[in-house]
Amino acid sequence: MAAAADSSGDGGTSSGEKTIVLVSSDNSARFEVREAAALLSQTVRRMIDEAGADASGDGITLPDVDAKTLAKVLEYCNKHAPASSSSSAAEAAPPAEGEEDLERFDREFVRVDMGTLYSLVTAASYLKIEGLLNLTCQTIADMIKGKTPEQIRKTLGITSEFTPEEEDEVRRENAWAF
Amino acid sequence: MSFRSLIQDMRDEFGSISRHSLRSRSHRSAGNASRAAAAGPSEAMDQSCWSQLPPELLREVLVRIEASESWWPARKDVVSCAGVCRTWRGIMKEAVRVPEVSGKLTFPISLKQPGPRDGTLKCFIRRNRTTQTYYLYIGLTEAYDVKFLLAARKCRKPTCTDYLISLDKVDMSKGSSTYIGKLRSNFLGTKFTVYDAHPPYDGAVVSKSRSARVVGLNQVSSRVPAGNYPVSHISYELNVLGSRGPRRMNCVMDSIPASAVEEGGKAPTQTEFLLSSLDSFPSIPFFRSKSARIESSTAQSSSQKKDRLVLKNKSPRWHEQLQCWCLNFRGRVTVASVKNFQLVASDDNGPGNQENVKVILQFGKIGKDLFTMDYRYPISAFQAFAICLSSFDTKIACE
Numbered sequence: 371m372a373a374a375a376d377s378s379g380d381g382g383t384s385s386g387e388k389t390i391v392l393v394s395s396d397n398s399a400r401f402e403v404r405e406a407a408a409l410l411s412q413t414v415r416r417m418i419d420e421a422g423a424d425a426s427g428d429g430i431t432l433p434d435v436d437a438k439t440l441a442k443v444l445e446y447c448n449k450h451a452p453a454s455s456s457s458s459a460a461e462a463a464p465p466a467e468g469e470e471d472l473e474r475f476d477r478e479f480v481r482v483d484m485g486t487l488y489s490l491v492t493a494a495s496y497l498k499i500e501g502l503l504n505l506t507c508q509t510i511a512d513m514i515k516g517k518t519p520e521q522i523r524k525t526l527g528i529t530s531e532f533t534p535e536e537e538d539e540v541r542r543e544n545a546w547a548f
Numbered sequence: 549m550s551f552r553s554l555i556q557d558m559r560d561e562f563g564s565i566s567r568h569s570l571r572s573r574s575h576r577s578a579g580n581a582s583r584a585a586a587a588g589p590s591e592a593m594d595q596s597c598w599s600q601l602p603p604e605l606l607r608e609v610l611v612r613i614e615a616s617e618s619w620w621p622a623r624k625d626v627v628s629c630a631g632v633c634r635t636w637r638g639i640m641k642e643a644v645r646v647p648e649v650s651g652k653l654t655f656p657i658s659l660k661q662p663g664p665r666d667g668t669l670k671c672f673i674r675r676n677r678t679t680q681t682y683y684l685y686i687g688l689t690e691a692y693d694v695k696f697l698l699a700a701r702k703c704r705k706p707t708c709t710d711y712l713i714s715l716d717k718v719d720m721s722k723g724s725s726t727y728i729g730k731l732r733s734n735f736l737g738t739k740f741t742v743y744d745a746h747p748p749y750d751g752a753v754v755s756k757s758r759s760a761r762v763v764g765l766n767q768v769s770s771r772v773p774a775g776n777y778p779v780s781h782i783s784y785e786l787n788v789l790g791s792r793g794p795r796r797m798n799c800v801m802d803s804i805p806a807s808a809v810e811e812g813g814k815a816p817t818q819t820e821f822l823l824s825s826l827d828s829f830p831s832i833p834f835f836r837s838k839s840a841r842i843e844s845s846t847a848q849s850s851s852q853k854k855d856r857l858v859l860k861n862k863s864p865r866w867h868e869q870l871q872c873w874c875l876n877f878r879g880r881v882t883v884a885s886v887k888n889f890q891l892v893a894s895d896d897n898g899p900g901n902q903e904n905v906k907v908i909l910q911f912g913k914i915g916k917d918l919f920t921m922d923y924r925y926p927i928s929a930f931q932a933f934a935i936c937l938s939s940f941d942t943k944i945a946c947e
Contacts, residue, residue: 519631526598547627
């Protein structure tokens with residue numbers, strides 16, 4: 371059983387690094403992660419602060435993140451976690467891994483299908499993990515660049531719902547722009 | 549349904565991503581309220597989740613695109629995103645700042661909006677003598693990445709000349725949706741009027757063309773152009789030295805108040821091309837003047853003129869050694885020509901202010917049929933282009 375999360379976070383480790391247990395939305399999976407990794411999520415950070423001394427040993431349930439997505443998110447967090455887990459410095463401290471190594475990891479990390487990408491971006495937003503949010507949003511942005519409106523709609527399965535007048539306006543704009 | 553076959557289905561259906569049952573629906577309401585509820589399994593397979601992306605997340609994606617694709621041709625990605633659907637359009641239009649602030653041209657309407665307050669937008673004009681057409685591009689010169697902005701075609705008439713200005717290089721007819729205005733010159737080529745096809749601001753007056761019949765407000769004569777709003781009057785005169793000296797230009801910008809160039813001043817900014825329709829006419833008063841032709845500057849009262857921004861060309865200095873009239877074009881104009889000019893706000897045109905005053909429009913030759921045009925706040929690309937066209941046409945020459 372993992373050590374219960376505690377809010378004092380004095381940044382020191384005694385016999386082992388502090389860990390936190392995160393539980394997926396359907397209660398189907400429990401993940402024990404280093405505190406430094408978990409605290410990359412501002413949402414988790416807030417939950418821990420709010421739980422305070424009442425935190426049970428059962429871990430923190432994340433109602434909006436399913437097991438598969440949580441596993442993937444934690445893969446990111448573990449890689450990007452700072453070496454030390456001092457709670458105030460966690461954002462500012464550099465990650466343990468080298469810059470190039472991380473870039474390579476990030477590139478591979480987002481080579482996923484559209485469904486997973488969607489889950490990741492919404493999870494990153496809910497969990498407030500800045501680096502992951504940046505990475506996923508940028509990936510989606512890069513996917514959109516260079517496409518016509520019709521191609522974007524096809525890729526993302528969107529319908530336009532424009533009125534005929536709006537469509538004319540869009541057509542004129544795109545004729546001029548392309 | 550097994551997890552594996554679900555993923556397989558997702559991969560197979562191109563562009564159609566489902567809300568899959570992996571997401572626990574029982575905890576949904578506890579979380580993010582902005583996310584739509586999941587549908588039942590079979591319906592979920594047909595629905596796309598991307599259209600359900602929360603607006604704040606969509607915004608994160610779109611602002612990244614807007615920020616990174618600043619210059620043409622990449623900027624077309626911004627226009628593309630604004631054409632995907634209503635939600636995307638709303639977010640993108642809100643993310644794009646006007647050229648006055650950002651210094652970037654994005655949508656066609658940018659061409660009707662004032663240029664940047666900081667710096668100038670550097671454009672160039674290519675003339676095609678055979679087809680009597682002029683093309684405006686943004687970019688340093690053709691050697692760099694350029695973007696076509698506007699085209700103008702010269703149409704000679706018995707008593708005047710019209711330059712029809714369009715968003716399209718080929719289609720320049722007045723009836724087309726790409727027509728955005730024109731420059732009309734008088735017979736002598738000494739006086740010009742710039743007409744905007746769309747109202748430059750609320751309550752703008754429309755001019756009656758001579759060929760129009762008098763009509764009630766609820767009818768539109770088929771001979772009246774869809775929109776004909778005079779936005780500036782340009783005149784050319786010889787200076788005191790006659791044809792031996794540079795000519796004098798005077799531009800009254802009817803749609804821009806003189807206060808626009810003062811501290812805290814604003815210039816009107818169109819936010820969209822208002823569609824010409826019968827509905828829009830009743831709210832717009834028809835201009836009544838003693839003369840049906842707006843070209844005549846005596847038709848305007850002098851008090852009206854005082855409120856409007858007036859641009860005049862900066863007086864060149866006579867260079868004794870070079871024996872020519874010189875203006876400092878800062879490298880953007882390289883061939884001497886009577887067409888070259890720099891326009892400044894008339895209040896700034898006193899003898900003392902010469903070097904520091906902001907040049908609002910600069911135009912000049914750099915090669916055969918090639919000219920640069922640099923403009924800034926408070927005039928728009930459309931107005932700048934029209935004023936430059938007048939310089940091509942004027943018959944007042946200079947030795």
